[in-house]
Amino acid sequence: MPIPKLSQEMIRDYATNKSWQRGEAYYYDGYVRKVTQRGELIMAEVVGNNIRPYQITISFNKDEISSTYCSCPYNYAGYCKHIVATLLVCLHEPSKIQLRPSLEQILDRLNPVQTQNLIQELVADKPELLDDIEYFADRVAPPTVVQTQSNKSQRKVTIEPNRIRSQVRYILEDSVRHFEYGGEEDIATEEISSLIQDAQMYTQQQYYGNAIAMLTAITESCIENWNIVDDYGVEYCEVAAELNTVWCETILSADITEAETLDLQVNLEFWHNEWNGYFDLAIAALEQGWDYPPLKQVLQGNITSSGAWEGEAPYYADDLALIRLQILERQQRFEEYLYLAEAEGQVTKHLTMLVRLDRVTEAMQAAQSEMATMEEALAFSQALVNQQNAQPEALAIAQRGLNLPGRCQYDLATWTSEIALELDDIVTATTAKVKAFQAQPSFADYRQVEKLAEDNWSNIKEELLVTLATYDSWGAEQAKVDIYLHEGLIEKAIATVDNFGYYRSSLVQRVMDAAIATNPDWVIKNACARAESIMDAGKAKYYDEAVEWLKKAHNAYIADNRKQEWSDYRTKLITIHARKRKLMGLMKSVV
Numbered sequence: 001m002p003i004p005k006l007s008q009e010m011i012r013d014y015a016t017n018k019s020w021q022r023g024e025a026y027y028y029d030g031y032v033r034k035v036t037q038r039g040e041l042i043m044a045e046v047v048g049n050n051i052r053p054y055q056i057t058i059s060f061n062k063d064e065i066s067s068t069y070c071s072c073p074y075n076y077a078g079y080c081k082h083i084v085a086t087l088l089v090c091l092h093e094p095s096k097i098q099l100r101p102s103l104e105q106i107l108d109r110l111n112p113v114q115t116q117n118l119i120q121e122l123v124a125d126k127p128e129l130l131d132d133i134e135y136f137a138d139r140v141a142p143p144t145v146v147q148t149q150s151n152k153s154q155r156k157v158t159i160e161p162n163r164i165r166s167q168v169r170y171i172l173e174d175s176v177r178h179f180e181y182g183g184e185e186d187i188a189t190e191e192i193s194s195l196i197q198d199a200q201m202y203t204q205q206q207y208y209g210n211a212i213a214m215l216t217a218i219t220e221s222c223i224e225n226w227n228i229v230d231d232y233g234v235e236y237c238e239v240a241a242e243l244n245t246v247w248c249e250t251i252l253s254a255d256i257t258e259a260e261t262l263d264l265q266v267n268l269e270f271w272h273n274e275w276n277g278y279f280d281l282a283i284a285a286l287e288q289g290w291d292y293p294p295l296k297q298v299l300q301g302n303i304t305s306s307g308a309w310e311g312e313a314p315y316y317a318d319d320l321a322l323i324r325l326q327i328l329e330r331q332q333r334f335e336e337y338l339y340l341a342e343a344e345g346q347v348t349k350h351l352t353m354l355v356r357l358d359r360v361t362e363a364m365q366a367a368q369s370e371m372a373t374m375e376e377a378l379a380f381s382q383a384l385v386n387q388q389n390a391q392p393e394a395l396a397i398a399q400r401g402l403n404l405p406g407r408c409q410y411d412l413a414t415w416t417s418e419i420a421l422e423l424d425d426i427v428t429a430t431t432a433k434v435k436a437f438q439a440q441p442s443f444a445d446y447r448q449v450e451k452l453a454e455d456n457w458s459n460i461k462e463e464l465l466v467t468l469a470t471y472d473s474w475g476a477e478q479a480k481v482d483i484y485l486h487e488g489l490i491e492k493a494i495a496t497v498d499n500f501g502y503y504r505s506s507l508v509q510r511v512m513d514a515a516i517a518t519n520p521d522w523v524i525k526n527a528c529a530r531a532e533s534i535m536d537a538g539k540a541k542y543y544d545e546a547v548e549w550l551k552k553a554h555n556a557y558i559a560d561n562r563k564q565e566w567s568d569y570r571t572k573l574i575t576i577h578a579r580k581r582k583l584m585g586l587m588k589s590v591v
Helices: 008-013 017-028 081-092 103-108 112-125 129-140 161-180 187-204 208-225 237-253 258-274 280-288 293-299 317-330 334-343 347-356 360-370 374-388 391-401 409-422 426-439 443-470 476-486 490-497 502-515 520-537 540-559 563-576 581-587
Strands: 032-038 041-046 054-060 065-070 098-100
Touching: 008 017, 008 081, 017 081, 017 540, 032 081, 041 081, 054 081, 065 081, 112 129, 161 187, 161 208, 187 208, 187 237, 208 237, 208 258, 237 280, 237 317, 258 280, 280 317, 293 334, 317 334, 317 347, 334 347, 347 360, 347 374, 360 374, 360 391, 374 391, 374 409, 391 409, 391 426, 409 426, 426 443, 443 476, 476 490, 476 502, 490 502, 502 520, 502 540, 520 540, 520 563, 540 563, 540 581, 563 581
Parallel strands: 032 098
Antiparallel strands: 032 041, 041 054, 054 065
């Protein structure tokens, strides 16, 4: 299986100029040894300044390279020279790669006893692996919960807080090792987030003792040990925010005793101060519970303009409302859910829950006064189709939503067009697809409108071309080139790409190919200028690109019956750059 999207340009983009030049030299000098592929993993040895070869591993999936590692001390931006050299072997000489079984294929040949014996032998040889194995085992097979019939909240647990604290510290220390070996990704946040999700799972399964013990250990160890990764720029914000949310959910889910409340209050206030106010939700949940008077009124159906708050709602009101709604839904307290969603302005939650409860008429009526954004209309319309198969009602809501403010016009318009097509409403489908194009022009939508409009296409086409000409957001160039070339509007395509730099070369070349017959002078002038700028700079690694531009110029000269001019120009270039042997070799392909 080759590495997807591997190209010389991609490798160069992920390396500094210095790493690219040295890596290319290492490749040509044969410094890459013993390249092996096991499934989606490439391993190689590269000779360097060290006595032992450097060890390289490159992981990839069906879409792209997912990670790279080299045992060298390089700790700067992008790929090191050893990784560059290895990738160049994979790109240019794949026959040198030895194909070996993947780890999965090897393990599949072993039965459980053989696998256990293998692990024991590995640990006997490398005892340091034992900590990694224990950490993995704790993740995939946590200690069994001891349940008692008399304890509804499942307080009796076997979570070992000290082990959880050690896991957190290990993750932070492992993150430092990752950075020191040249890694750039923040692996600590992802790993600790996974632990927090395990605690959340206990909450959702009503093992509240486990959840509280685990969250306490994680929070304490994070705050105590985060200084380990401070110097490496790892922020605690994401972890703190997730802890805040899961603590809030756990507090509102569990039947917490008075003693537990006092302990949590002390802890939360301390953590709140240590981590700059990141536990506001959890503190509010502990203070209010479900007995907060305004909240109790709302849950009984007594809804006022103040919602579930005394006075002005705090900045975290929406987050707290969403957590409460999640718990009410899990507990199947649907009427209270609807009251709270309405009171707290959670329009999408309110309308979609009505649909789920088969109260479509009530939902349609509520939408008349509540629905105020495109986003709400899209969610409501999708719920009507997905849960009630109510396409006519969904289309009516989607059409209305297109006249509301919001930032999802493309998604809503596309959805509207799809529903209209299912209902054979071609006029509405066309109108909606035009709105989608206006929000985000693309060649695919342009052709779709062309297909739907039929006899009215000439009028609509002019409208779309005006939209395209004035659309200047990021990514519009691709749509402009595709559509202008499709329509034969070569001058407009030229104007779009005329000043593009290196990173848009493929678009420029497409326009050049189309413009040779009608605008050869532009092709010659533009292609020659791009080629000469590379050759004059004397950067050998880009000479192949210069030659590609010269090929475009050559084609334009020949198409315009100016063969002698091309010959003179080529001779001039050879005279000027005769000492650049790599360039002269490449120019032999341009006759």
